Amino acid sequence: xxxxxxxxxxxxxxxxxxxxxxxxxxxxxxxxxxxxxxxxxxxxxxxxxxxxxxxxxxxxxxxxxxxxxxxxxxxxxxxxxxxxxxxxxxxxxxxxxxxxxxxxxxxxxxxxxxxxxxxxxxxxxxxxxxxxxxxxxxxxxxxxxxxxxxxxxxxxxxxxxxxxxxxxxxxxxxxxxxxxxxxxxxxxxxxxxxxxxxxxxxxxxxxxxxxxxxxxxxxxxxxxxxxxxxxxxxxxxxxxxxxxxxxxxxxxxxxxxxxxxxxxxxxxxxxxxxxxxxxxxxxxxxxxxxxxxxxxxxxxxxxxxxxxxxxxxxxxxxxxxxxxxxxxxxxxxxxxxxxxxxxxxxxxxxxxxxxxxxx
Amino acid sequence: xxxxxxxxxxxxxxxxxxxxxxxxxxxxxxxxxxxxxxxxxxxxxxxxxxxxxxxxxxxxxxxxxxxxxxxxxxxxxxxxxxxxxxxxxxxxxx
Numbered sequence: 001x002x003x004x005x006x007x008x009x010x011x012x013x014x015x016x017x018x019x020x021x022x023x024x025x026x027x028x029x030x031x032x033x034x035x036x037x038x039x040x041x042x043x044x045x046x047x048x049x050x051x052x053x054x055x056x057x058x059x060x061x062x063x064x065x066x067x068x069x070x071x072x073x074x075x076x077x078x079x080x081x082x083x084x085x086x087x088x089x090x091x092x093x094x095x096x097x098x099x100x101x102x103x104x105x106x107x108x109x110x111x112x113x114x115x116x117x118x119x120x121x122x123x124x125x126x127x128x129x130x131x132x133x134x135x136x137x138x139x140x141x142x143x144x145x146x147x148x149x150x151x152x153x154x155x156x157x158x159x160x161x162x163x164x165x166x167x168x169x170x171x172x173x174x175x176x177x178x179x180x181x182x183x184x185x186x187x188x189x190x191x192x193x194x195x196x197x198x199x200x201x202x203x204x205x206x207x208x209x210x211x212x213x214x215x216x217x218x219x220x221x222x223x224x225x226x227x228x229x230x231x232x233x234x235x236x237x238x239x240x241x242x243x244x245x246x247x248x249x250x251x252x253x254x255x256x257x258x259x260x261x262x263x264x265x266x267x268x269x270x271x272x273x274x275x276x277x278x279x280x281x282x283x284x285x286x287x288x289x290x291x292x293x294x295x296x297x298x299x300x301x302x303x304x305x306x307x308x309x310x311x312x313x314x315x316x317x318x319x320x321x322x323x324x325x326x327x328x329x330x331x332x333x334x335x336x337x338x339x340x341x342x343x344x345x346x347x348x349x350x351x352x353x354x355x356x357x358x359x
Numbered sequence: 360x361x362x363x364x365x366x367x368x369x370x371x372x373x374x375x376x377x378x379x380x381x382x383x384x385x386x387x388x389x390x391x392x393x394x395x396x397x398x399x400x401x402x403x404x405x406x407x408x409x410x411x412x413x414x415x416x417x418x419x420x421x422x423x424x425x426x427x428x429x430x431x432x433x434x435x436x437x438x439x440x441x442x443x444x445x446x447x448x449x450x451x452x453x
Contacts, residue, residue, distance in 0.1 A: 032376075033377075053377070053407075054418060055373070055416065055418040055419055055448040055449065056374065056377065056407040056408075056416065056419070056448075057406065057407065057410060057416050059377075059406075072377075072378070072403055073403075074402065074403060074406065075406065077406075077411040078411045078412070079411075080411065080412050080413055081412065082412075083412075084432055086411075086412045087411065087412075088410035088411035088412055088414070089411055
């Protein structure tokens with residue numbers, strides 16, 4: 001039985017496929033609560049969910065029984081300082097499992113841009129002070145939200161002390177010592193929204209999502225605000241994919257699990273419109289490390305549509321054959337043939353923020 | 360013997376969807392003191408009302424005896440003997 005988790009504006013939905021196709025499996029968890037992040041931990045099957053209640057703030061829930069029951073635990077939080085403008089976590093934007101050699105370690109990226117870790121499966125959270133107190137952190141700024149946020153946390157499968165985080169807006173940050181110290185990566189990224197002469201400032205970059213190729217963790221894909229970029233040195237430097245049709249703007253990227261040169265994207269009209277180019281919805285795929293791209297539209301809407309795919313809403317499973325994609329319009333599609341053909345599962349879900357396959 | 364300042368805190372019913380929030384009587388001369396006492400046993404419930412810094416959440420309103428509190432940061436509004444403190448969701452929160 002395959003499981004697909006759908007984190008939406010109105011709760012967490014579960015779809016299952018026992019061989020006959022995906023079906024909705026029961027009512028949602030957290031009905032009416034916006035789901036902002038999901039982790040289905042491949043190490044032990046623990047599920048972690050971040051919620052952002054409209055009134056009651058950021059919440060954190062965990063399930064140890066595959067979603068049959070959930071427990072609320074204290075969410076990551078900033079220490080109370082007494083200062084009027086001191087930070088408060090607005091939402092958990094990303095989770096990451098902390099590596100095979102640290103079984104209870106979970107990372108969480110928040111908005112405002114805090115990186116937190118837990119060594120007991122979310123029972124207690126600790127702020128990564130070294131990143132929060134970086135002088136350059138004060139230069140980060142919000143993108144789509146009032147505050148900057150950490151939406152991407154990469155844990156190197158070869159070395160769990162090697163971390164790479166993506167910040168909107170704040171660039172790509174790399175630690176080789178488990179988060180004790182950080183250096184900025186992202187050389188080669190270009191921020192066209194900056195004043196002339198400052199486009200290459202690595203701290204001013206808006207990587208909408210960074211994702212490492214499982215087959216080669218030094219290969220990092222970046223769907224940036226201003227284009228698609230590829231790194232072969234773990235995010236230290238990037239080269240741009242040029243001439244991508246129909247667009248190199250988007251939020252999501254899904255790297256193939258076994259082929260370092262292959263990845264899928266969900267393009268949109270940059271930057272002012274953020275809808276499919278010409279109302280024509282496609283998924284793009286590169287097979288050659290971002291040098292060329294092809295478009296897939298079989299099973300996707302033929303007519304004008306205005307769906308946007310958020311950064312955590314285009315995913316691929318461990319086989320590389322099964323993909324899932326959810327949109328701001330509440331459409332959910334899956335593919336069983338590596339993105340060539342798409343099946344429309346639902347047009348009636350709430351806006352979708354995040355997807356996760358059970359490992 | 361001086362009257363002990365005491366407030367009764369009542370929570371919006373919508374909060375009960377997420378966490379048990381029965382009315383609670385607690386001592387204190389300010390909203391901060393009463394809420395701190397009323398929420399001391401349930402830090403998760405506290406986090407539904409107050410943010411990381413102890414400020415009233417942006418889309419939560421607190422009324423004391425029918426008047427919205429003025430100080431959402433330090434919660435210094437006075438609470439009298441037998442005051443009623445209502446914790447409500449603000450419609451601004453959607």
